[in-house]
Amino acid sequence: MADAVFLALSVITIGSAIAALELRSLIYGSIALMGTLGGIAGFFFLLDSPFVALFQLAVYVGSIAVLILFTVMLVKRELIFKKVEDSRRKYAGLALMLVTMVALGAVFLDSGIKTITTDEPAVNFRDIGIDFVTYYWPALILMALILAGSVTGALVLAKREDVENDQRTS
Amino acid sequence: MTNELVDFTLVSVALLGIGIYGLAVKRNFIRMLFAVEIIINAANLNLVAFGRFLPHSGGQTLALFSIAIAAAEVAVGLSLIIVAYRMYQNVDIADFRSLKG
Numbered sequence: 001m002a003d004a005v006f007l008a009l010s011v012i013t014i015g016s017a018i019a020a021l022e023l024r025s026l027i028y029g030s031i032a033l034m035g036t037l038g039g040i041a042g043f044f045f046l047l048d049s050p051f052v053a054l055f056q057l058a059v060y061v062g063s064i065a066v067l068i069l070f071t072v073m074l075v076k077r078e079l080i081f082k083k084v085e086d087s088r089r090k091y092a093g094l095a096l097m098l099v100t101m102v103a104l105g106a107v108f109l110d111s112g113i114k115t116i117t118t119d120e121p122a123v124n125f126r127d128i129g130i131d132f133v134t135y136y137w138p139a140l141i142l143m144a145l146i147l148a149g150s151v152t153g154a155l156v157l158a159k160r161e162d163v164e165n166d167q168r169t170s
Numbered sequence: 171m172t173n174e175l176v177d178f179t180l181v182s183v184a185l186l187g188i189g190i191y192g193l194a195v196k197r198n199f200i201r202m203l204f205a206v207e208i209i210i211n212a213a214n215l216n217l218v219a220f221g222r223f224l225p226h227s228g229g230q231t232l233a234l235f236s237i238a239i240a241a242a243e244v245a246v247g248l249s250l251i252i253v254a255y256r257m258y259q260n261v262d263i264a265d266f267r268s269l270k271g
Contacts, residue, residue: 002177010181015262017185020204021192033204036185040211043181046173047222052230052237056214059237064207064244071248072200079261084197093195101187108179114222116175125228131231150242154249160256 006046013039026072026080034065048122178219185212188268199251199261209241 002010016035023029037060044053072080092162132140185208192205214233219227251261258265 003172006173006177010177010184013181014184014188017188017208021188021196021201021209024202026198029201029204033207036208037211040215041246043178044218045214047178047218049218049222049230049233052214052233055234059241060207064241065207067244068200068203071251074252075200075255075261076259084262085195087238090195093191096194097187097191100190101183104183104186104232105180106185108176108183113179114174114176118223118225120225123225123230125230127227128230128234131227132234136231139235143235148239148240150246154245157246158249158252161206163218 009039009042009046013043024081024083026075027069030065030068030072033068034061034089037061037065051125051128175219175223178215180211182215182219183217185209197262197264199254199263199266202263203247205252206247207240207244210236210243 013036016032016039019032020029020036023032037056041053041056041061044050044056175198188203189209190213193202196202196205214236217229217233217236219229221227221233254266257262257268
């Protein structure tokens with residue numbers, strides 16, 4: 001059975017996920033998204049994975065959420081608050097969400113994972129570090145190259161070509 | 171552990187449902203990116219939860235890789251938003267039609 005910390009964390013996570021999509025202002029929405037990401041980090045702490053939790057806090061709450069916040073602030077003021085929604089589409093989306101939740105939830109509740117519990121100690125984060133530099137080292141290098149390539153690609157995409165350098169300084 | 175594996179999977183199913191709703195209903199590019207983030211986080215939660223209950227270090231390792239790749243994806247997505255906003259002065263995906271034949 002779940003304990004109180006788990007219940008509080010799930011309320012925070014799911015509630016702020018709904019708020020991130022439904023709040024009228026995009027700025028408050030991105031702050032609510034920070035709540036979701038932080039709640040997931042809390043779940044990682046509950047799962048005895050402090051390394052992943054701190055990575056999540058540093059990468060998601062620390063950098064991605066702030067990046068999203070800055071992008072939102074670049075957008076025109078009336079677009080931040082504008083909400084275009086088709087009501088028929090909204091009901092279809094709600095139905096899709098309910099079908100997904102009920103179907104997958106029923107499958108999970110009916111399957112064998114309901115009986116899985118563990119008393120074994122958690123994986124030590126030293127093992128993860130050793131895994132990274134021994135078994136997974138080609139993937140680690142590939143990931144570094146992908147990160148460098150995508151950040152360079154993002155910079156090239158966002159560069160303005162219609163502004164000359166001397167115009168930029170004035 | 172007092173929490174069972176199925177609790178974590180149910181939270182992740184709820185987050186997946188919310189993300190699918192956001193992708194289906196919202197027409198704002200930035201909000202769709204929020205929904206994608208929520209779905210990716212639900213997947214990460216599953217990875218770490220199954221890795222904890224096996225127990226095996228592979229779950230956490232894969233979650234770390236997934237977080238890093240998601241960071242790259244968000245950087246590219248946000249720069250696409252900036253480019254599209256510069257071209258159309260809007261973030262509504264219904265207006266991004268220059269590739270439509």
